[in-house]
Amino acid sequence: MFVRTASERDIEAVRALLVETWHATYDAIYGTEKVTEITDSWHSIASLRRRLTRPNSEFLVADDGKRIGGMAYAEADAGGDTVMLRQLYVLPALQGRGIGGMLLDEIIESFSDAKRMRLEVEEQNVKAIAFYQAHGFAQTDRTANCGADQSGIPALIYEMPLI
Template sequence: MNDELIIRTAEIEDLATIGFLAQQIWPGTYGSILPAEQLQYMMDLIYSPDSLQQQMTKHKHVFLLAELDEEPVGFASWSPLKEAGVYKLHKLYVHPKTQGKGIGKTLVDFIIDQLPTPEATTLRLNVNRHNKARQFYEKLGFIVTKEEDIDIGHDYYMNDYVMEKKL
């Protein structure tokens, strides 16, 4: 990449930017996978200002913002799980116009570098079973460990693979 990429920890003031990025990224990512009603329901459930603030403050998710030439182009979030040594990658999204530039990999590497060593043993994530991002994660060393269907309300389910990368 010739452009300057900055990865930084997001603050409360950045949550509006993360929500805005999600509105730009999610329709292209999930539009062919999920019905429009479910997509909107999930956007409201996960990316409303109140939900994002709860994730950051109550649930202690660490949010990262990726900026390319000072323009926000992606984000991620992660947190420890109760299972010793296991951390969860909750979100990883890069704007379609900047995909393929290594930003997603850089975000994952940044997270791994932030995890405590030698305590951290596993980075876990969920990915929709029809999302092509599965191949991206496999290239980074994640493997599918199981499938799960998560009830998110209103008769909607997230049909996911659980993937893990040993650290």
């Protein structure tokens, strides 16, 4: 796998990756219907397309030339000090092979002037929490609305200094 900037031609494969990964990770937590509702909204083709051109952001994919095995998306705040890692997902069959670490490293390099990186993670997603802790993140807070205002989805907030 190699990491590169996502393009329009990747959008459908990224959506498929997100749908598969979300169902594998969250069906047992939220139920299939809720996960489908979330992925249809948060991971729609239109939503993903908008991320390709959003200022102060980076949208990456891990590609082996045959398939997209992972993706990451992050955006910096207006001052550029804080980067919010909005998404970092690897196909379930490819997890544990270093793809997530490669994506995270490239996201960090993309925001060389930032002072910290922040993310939200479902507290029952123990694999993701272990991954982030192993990469230097520590829990700093909680939110009742992960991913979107009024989502009603609680999450832990993790942060890592970048300087």
